[in-house]
Amino acid sequence: MKNYLFELKEGLLISLRAIRANKIRSVLTTLGIVIGVTSVVLMSTAIKGIDNVFQKGVSSLGSDNLYIDKWEWFNNDIPWWELRNRRNLTLEDYRRYSESAKLPIAAAPTVWSIQKIKHKNTTLEAIFITGTTNDYIRTTNLTFDEGRFFNEIESRGGRNVVVLGNTVAKNLFPHRHALSEDIKIKGQKFKVVGVLSEQGSWVMGSFNPDNQVFIPIQNVFKYLQSQSFRSITINVRAPNTQMIEPVKEEAIGIMRRVRGLKYSEANDFSINQQEGLLNNINQTIGVIQIAGLFITSLALFVGAIGIMNIMFVSVKERTKEIGIRKAIGAKKRTILSQFITEAVIICLLGGLVGFLLALILSMIVNQFLPTSVQVDAVILAVIISLITGVVSGFAPAYTASKLDPVEALRYE
Amino acid sequence: MNIITIEHVAKVYEVGAEEVHALRDVSLKIDKNEYVAIMGPSGSGKSTLMNILGCLDTPTRGLYNFKGHNVSEMNDNELAKIRNKEIGFVFQTFNLLPRSDALHNVELPLIYAGVPASERKERAILALENVGLADRMHHKPNELSGGQRQRVAVARALVTRPSIILADEPTGNLDTKTGEDIMSLFNDIYQQGNTIILVTHEEYIAEHAERIIRIRDGLIERDENVIKRVIPKKKEEVA
Ligand SMILES: Nc1ncnc2c1ncn2[C@@H]1O[C@H](COP(=O)(O)OP(=O)(O)OP(=O)(O)O)[C@@H](O)[C@H]1O
Numbered sequence: 001m002k003n004y005l006f007e008l009k010e011g012l013l014i015s016l017r018a019i020r021a022n023k024i025r026s027v028l029t030t031l032g033i034v035i036g037v038t039s040v041v042l043m044s045t046a047i048k049g050i051d052n053v054f055q056k057g058v059s060s061l062g063s064d065n066l067y068i069d070k071w072e073w074f075n076n077d078i079p080w081w082e083l084r085n086r087r088n089l090t091l092e093d094y095r096r097y098s099e100s101a102k103l104p105i106a107a108a109p110t111v112w113s114i115q116k117i118k119h120k121n122t123t124l125e126a127i128f129i130t131g132t133t134n135d136y137i138r139t140t141n142l143t144f145d146e147g148r149f150f151n152e153i154e155s156r157g158g159r160n161v162v163v164l165g166n167t168v169a170k171n172l173f174p175h176r177h178a179l180s181e182d183i184k185i186k187g188q189k190f191k192v193v194g195v196l197s198e199q200g201s202w203v204m205g206s207f208n209p210d211n212q213v214f215i216p217i218q219n220v221f222k223y224l225q226s227q228s229f230r231s232i233t234i235n236v237r238a239p240n241t242q243m244i245e246p247v248k249e250e251a252i253g254i255m256r257r258v259r260g261l262k263y264s265e266a267n268d269f270s271i272n273q274q275e276g277l278l279n280n281i282n283q284t285i286g287v288i289q290i291a292g293l294f295i296t297s298l299a300l301f302v303g304a305i306g307i308m309n310i311m312f313v314s315v316k317e318r319t320k321e322i323g324i325r326k327a328i329g330a331k332k333r334t335i336l337s338q339f340i341t342e343a344v345i346i347c348l349l350g351g352l353v354g355f356l357l358a359l360i361l362s363m364i365v366n367q368f369l370p371t372s373v374q375v376d377a378v379i380l381a382v383i384i385s386l387i388t389g390v391v392s393g394f395a396p397a398y399t400a401s402k403l404d405p406v407e408a409l410r411y412e
Numbered sequence: 413m414n415i416i417t418i419e420h421v422a423k424v425y426e427v428g429a430e431e432v433h434a435l436r437d438v439s440l441k442i443d444k445n446e447y448v449a450i451m452g453p454s455g456s457g458k459s460t461l462m463n464i465l466g467c468l469d470t471p472t473r474g475l476y477n478f479k480g481h482n483v484s485e486m487n488d489n490e491l492a493k494i495r496n497k498e499i500g501f502v503f504q505t506f507n508l509l510p511r512s513d514a515l516h517n518v519e520l521p522l523i524y525a526g527v528p529a530s531e532r533k534e535r536a537i538l539a540l541e542n543v544g545l546a547d548r549m550h551h552k553p554n555e556l557s558g559g560q561r562q563r564v565a566v567a568r569a570l571v572t573r574p575s576i577i578l579a580d581e582p583t584g585n586l587d588t589k590t591g592e593d594i595m596s597l598f599n600d601i602y603q604q605g606n607t608i609i610l611v612t613h614e615e616y617i618a619e620h621a622e623r624i625i626r627i628r629d630g631l632i633e634r635d636e637n638v639i640k641r642v643i644p645k646k647k648e649e650v651a
């Protein structure tokens with residue numbers, strides 16, 4: 001064992017000397033591994049980033065929430081025309097549900113509309129307006145930069161008050177506070193009572209609270225669209241994750257009663273929860289992962305072939321050297337480990353450079369996709385380089401170790 | 413005490429359908445502290461014999477006994493060990509590692525022998541001192557003259573304190589003057605109690621030895637002791 005470590009150390013020194021003697025070639029050869037490792041690390045980092053963003057986006061929805069809706073969000077089991085033919089959910093349905101429901105912390109009706117909004121000369125097109133009640137804030141994890149959510153009096157009275165998402169506020173009031181200012185939605189004046197703090201989950205797109213404004217639901221019906229235009233959604237928050245199932249059961253019971261369904265009739269509403277979304281996301285990420293791994297392993301494969309190729313050339317070129325070494329007592333095993341060590345070192349150096357490159361590139365990626373290189377990516381890079389080195393170095397090293405010393409010495 | 417005993421050794425190469433009998437039937441014994449020259453025309457089998465004696469190659473037929481060990485039955489690893497510990501090679505073309513300096517070249521057999529670094533270095537420097545090249549130990553082969561290179565090779569052959577030195581035309585690539593320097597180095601080595609086998613084409617080189625074996629067509633033609641002249645320099649008289 002001690003002897004083997006000793007040989008390994010000598011093999012290391014010999015390899016370093018050989019690599020230094022062929023600098024340009026070593027650099028070019030290593031490039032394949034550099035690119036391979038860079039892409040593997042970068043890919044795994046990017047996937048991690050995508051995953052982060054999705055998870056964060058999902059959790060900003062609130063992890064203990066249920067959404068009673070006309071539509072089935074994530075499940076394609078029910079044909080869409082059947083969904084379309086369902087009766088809309090109304091404010092009256094919500095009122096009766098919230099009267100009977102005992103388990104939820106809070107329940108709020110929501111309805112959406114897309115509108116232009118204005119402040120003085122600034123106009124924002126196609127802003128997602130959520131109409132809801134004061135109960136809404138208790139179904140979310142939203143926090144405020146300034147002000148507050150509209151209260152019960154404002155909500156019931158249908159006052160012209162508005163809460164702005166962070167991005168909307170920034171765009172509409174680039175240089176000053178939005179609080180207590182007036183904005184116009186479809187010609188109607190609304191007074192800003194609150195600005196949300198940044199949620200930063202851009203993956204949710206226009207559903208992201210940052211890009212929304214919130215007004216009392218009555219006002220949506222009064223100024224923007226009639227009640228029958230679109231079904232409302234009832235946001236329900238369970239006290240904790242364990243309570244989601246009971247809350248769901250209760251909701252199904254109450255809603256069937258509210259909707260006057262007979263025993264034989266199927267539910268004409270859906271209870272959505274973000275678990276469905278999570279499943280979707282995890283599936284998508286799984287696909288990205290497999291595709292990414294496949295592509296990057298191709299890059300590595302090409303790199304490995306490059307190393308193998310150059311190692312074969314190197315063995316051929318150094319036939320005489322191998323002969324000399326054997327003549328003065330190098331064993332087969334010694335020669336084998338010498339050349340494998342050389343390939344491994346080339347790969348490890350390549351892996352190191354590739355990893356540093358990935359580190360730099362990931363900082364750039366970070367601008368678009370919040371992420372960072374993970375410890376497992378470091379381990380991944382080392383293991384990959386090591387394996388690539390051994391695999392691509394073995395065949396050439398074996399050839400070298402089998403050379404006949406007399407023949408090798410005669411080689412010019 | 414015999415270091416080497418070979419009996420009825422033959423080496424046959426197969427080149428396509430033809431058989432080349434490089435050695436037909438060679439038997440000889442080499443004692444400790446002998447100085448033997450092997451001579452013969454080109455293609456007579458001298459190098460083939462040296463390679464077999466040096467355990468670089470194995471005979472097709474016959475017995476080879478090295479210090480009581482049956483070499484004919486050894487595997488690659490055991491042969492490598494014998495080459496490393498018991499045999500010091502000196503080649504016509506020096507065969508130094510071109511990218512390594514003199515010191516590392518001399519250290520190399522000790523590396524394979526598993527000698528620890530500090531002891532290794534000490535012994536390598538000592539070996540280079542013995543051949544008068546201590547001041548050149550950090551020179552690479554291409555920074556040394558032919559004679560110096562061959563002296564590095566001699567230092568490398570001696571550094572493991574082998575039982576026998578095998579030199580295949582060590583002066584073949586050197587001019588007469590430098591060749592003589594190398595030969596006097598071999599004389600010194602011999603005087604120190606080493607055993608040397610040397611292949612050469614030149615009578616005046618062979619005369620440094622105590623015994624000359626002449627080979628022709630893979631057979632030993634003559635095997636005789638050299639009668640030392642008072643003035644060995646006059647080579648014409650011998651030829
Ligand atoms: N690997 C080989 N394959 C085929 N034939 C070989 C091989 N090695 C040597 N021979 C043949 O064996 C014979 C002896 O060769 P060897 O090299 O021993 O001669 P030599 O006495 O050393 O000659 P020189 O003085 O020219 O070095 C030659 O005929 C040579 O062609």
Ligand SMILES: [Mg+2]
Nearest residue numbers: 458459460580
């Ligand atoms: Mg020869």
